[in-house]
Amino acid sequence: xxxxxxxxxxxxxxxxxxxxxxxxxxxxxxxxxxxxxxxxxxxxxxxxxxxxxxxxxxxxxxxxxxxxxxxxxxxxxxxxxxxxxxxxxxxxxxxxxxxxxxxxxxxxxxxxxxxxxxxxxxxxxxxxxxxxxxxxxxxxxxxxxxxxxxxxxxxxxxxxxxxxxxxxxxxxxxxxxxxxxxxxxxxxxxxxxxxxxxxx
Amino acid sequence: xxxxxxxxxxxxxxxxxxxxxxxxxxxxxxxxxxxxxxxxxxxxxxxxxxxxxxxxxxxxxxxxxxxxxxxxxxxxxxxxxxxxxxxxxxxxxxxxxxxxxxxxxxxxxxxxxxxxxxxxxxxxxxxxxxxxxxxxxxxxxxxxxxxxxxxxxxxxxxxxxxxxxxxxxxxxxxxxxxxxxxxxxxxxxxxxxxxxxxxxxxxxxxxxxxxxxxxxxxx
Numbered sequence: 396x397x398x399x400x401x402x403x404x405x406x407x408x409x410x411x412x413x414x415x416x417x418x419x420x421x422x423x424x425x426x427x428x429x430x431x432x433x434x435x436x437x438x439x440x441x442x443x444x445x446x447x448x449x450x451x452x453x454x455x456x457x458x459x460x461x462x463x464x465x466x467x468x469x470x471x472x473x474x475x476x477x478x479x480x481x482x483x484x485x486x487x488x489x490x491x492x493x494x495x496x497x498x499x500x501x502x503x504x505x506x507x508x509x510x511x512x513x514x515x516x517x518x519x520x521x522x523x524x525x526x527x528x529x530x531x532x533x534x535x536x537x538x539x540x541x542x543x544x545x546x547x548x549x550x551x552x553x554x555x556x557x558x559x560x561x562x563x564x565x566x567x568x569x570x571x572x573x574x575x576x577x578x579x580x581x582x583x584x585x586x587x588x589x590x591x592x593x594x595x
Numbered sequence: 596x597x598x599x600x601x602x603x604x605x606x607x608x609x610x611x612x613x614x615x616x617x618x619x620x621x622x623x624x625x626x627x628x629x630x631x632x633x634x635x636x637x638x639x640x641x642x643x644x645x646x647x648x649x650x651x652x653x654x655x656x657x658x659x660x661x662x663x664x665x666x667x668x669x670x671x672x673x674x675x676x677x678x679x680x681x682x683x684x685x686x687x688x689x690x691x692x693x694x695x696x697x698x699x700x701x702x703x704x705x706x707x708x709x710x711x712x713x714x715x716x717x718x719x720x721x722x723x724x725x726x727x728x729x730x731x732x733x734x735x736x737x738x739x740x741x742x743x744x745x746x747x748x749x750x751x752x753x754x755x756x757x758x759x760x761x762x763x764x765x766x767x768x769x770x771x772x773x774x775x776x777x778x779x780x781x782x783x784x785x786x787x788x789x790x791x792x793x794x795x796x797x798x799x800x801x802x803x804x805x806x807x808x809x810x811x812x813x814x
Contacts, residue, residue: 406665410626412689413672414633416681419691423636426704431632434711441618476714477635481761498605498747500649501663510621510631516663518610525749525802526606526792534613545800549605551745552781552805553717554761580618 440509443474444557445578447507448589449571451484452562462486465557469507479506479555485548486559487585492543493558494532494585496524497550504555508583515584525549535586558582560589598741601658602649606749606792627664634671639710641699642678646771650743651677717765719778725808726780731757732814733784735806743771746810750802753790754814758803759783766807780808 403411417423447469451458461468465482469475482504485493497503498521503511514520524531528545532538539545548556560582566574569592581587604610622628638648652670655661661669675681680696702710727733737752745767761781769777785803788796 406668407624407626408689409686410629410633410668412686413668413681414629415689416685416691417633417637417675420681420695422640422680422695422698422701423633424701424703427636427702427707428629428632430704430707431635432628434707435631436621436628476712477710478714480714480716481718481764483759496605498749499600499602499745500653512616512618512620513623513663514613514615517613518604518659519613522604522607522610523613526608526788526795527797528800529797531613535615541799543799546785547800547802549747549750549802549804551747552761552764552767552807554781554783554805581615586615 435505435510439505441507441580441583442575443472443509444504444507444580444583445575446571447472447474447484447557448559448578448583449575451486451559452566452574453571458486458559461559469557474506476506478502479504481554482507482557483554484557484559485546487561489561490540490543492539492545492585493548493556494524494528494545495548495550495556495558496521498522498525499549499551502550502553502555504557507557508580512580532586535581537587558585560587563589563591565592598654598743600653600743601655602653603748605747622664624664630664630668630671634667635711636702637671637675639700639702642680643674644770645715646743646765646767647674647773649767650771653743718762719765719776721763721780722778725760725782727757727760727782727808727811727813729757729760733757733782733811734814735784736810736812740768742768744768746806747804749791750786750804750806753786755784755786755790755803757782758785761805764807766809768807768809782806782808782811784811 418425451461461484465484469482487493501511501516525547528547577590579587582589651673652666655669682693685692732754734754735751763778764781766777766779783803784806785801788800
């Protein structure tokens with residue numbers, strides 16, 4: 396490439412150089428990169444997981460299947476594959492809160508949550524959540540009763556965890572779609588709770 | 596040279612507060628999704644496996660100073676050079692200078708959806724019964740590994756309880772060294788905070804890890 400790249404940062408130049416070498420050597424199909432980028436920016440994300448949670452809230456039989464074999468139950472909704480090959484759903488309940496981390500890298504259930512946020516992959520969260528989950532939750536504005544038992548799930552193998560948050564009060568009349576809108580990404584990692592009705 | 600992972604930071608202090616970010620934020624520069632896509636595309640060539648990728652990243656000497664996708668970029672360059680797919684002088688020059696090495700396949704655009712949907716399951720058929728049963732107390736290995744491992748330092752030499760039996764899975768420690776899959780029984784083992792953190796333990800929580808059978812002995 397002969398364009399002037401002087402406006403690029405060092406890392407941008409390095410990525411361009413790498414991509415050029417790999418393309419010239421025939422190791423990559425540039426069109427495949429475009430498909431991959433589009434997939435993870437527009438098709439895979441936490442709205443997938445929110446639909447799983449909402450279905451579990453309204454359909455007790457689905458919830459039962461989800462808790463028994465999450466990989467199969469999630470696949471019923473069309474979500475499967477890379478970084479979600481072996482799924483386990485862990486449900487919050489009164490007195491019990493679940494929170495997920497990967498202290499060793501950034502393992503995260505891509506098919507239902509998309510790619511992880513920066514904080515999930517960063518040292519402050521990874522180092523502290525197993526030792527002091529309540530102080531981490533406080534940084535997300537979440538305070539749980541002292542009597543609530545917290546379980547921290549460290550994703551050290553190829554099993555990926557999806558937290559099923561508690562269904563907010565006063566949502567009996569909401570549609571499944573409206574319920575899904577209450578399910579935040581953070582509530583499915585365990586660093587948040589599902590939104591209360593009427594709040595954004 | 597001893598194996599040093601810079602990624603095993605569970606339980607350490609001094610990294611500052613967690614900085615939450617809104618749900619839509621995924622990438623923070625246009626090169627980041629490109630590095631993510633390159634990593635998947637090159638992984639699909641079959642030149643290495645996921646455990647080798649993690650090993651390459653966690654042993655980058657400057658890991659603590661790198662952003663997340665800089666770690667991915669460094670790990671990818673390192674694997675490409677180790678496997679003789681590219682040379683350092685090609686990366687410096689930004690153009691191919693040597694004959695391409697043979698690779699398993701090139702991921703084509705029309706294969707992407709199917710490849711992602713299939714993923715790479717790690718569960719294998721058991722060759723024998725599980726050694727540990729639900730509810731059994733087990734102790735983890737105390738000595739550090741001299742290779743890639745998925746038993747975090749903070750949980751070494753600790754006693755916990757088998758909570759789930761997860762089936763037989765490709766053993767990351769062996770797989771990362773290019774020595775085959777060596778599938779082993781995998782368990783969820785739960786530890787009380789006091790067991791992990793002693794007198795500094797905060798009340799009201801427990802921590803679980805997923806541990807392969809070779810990490811464990813009966814307690």
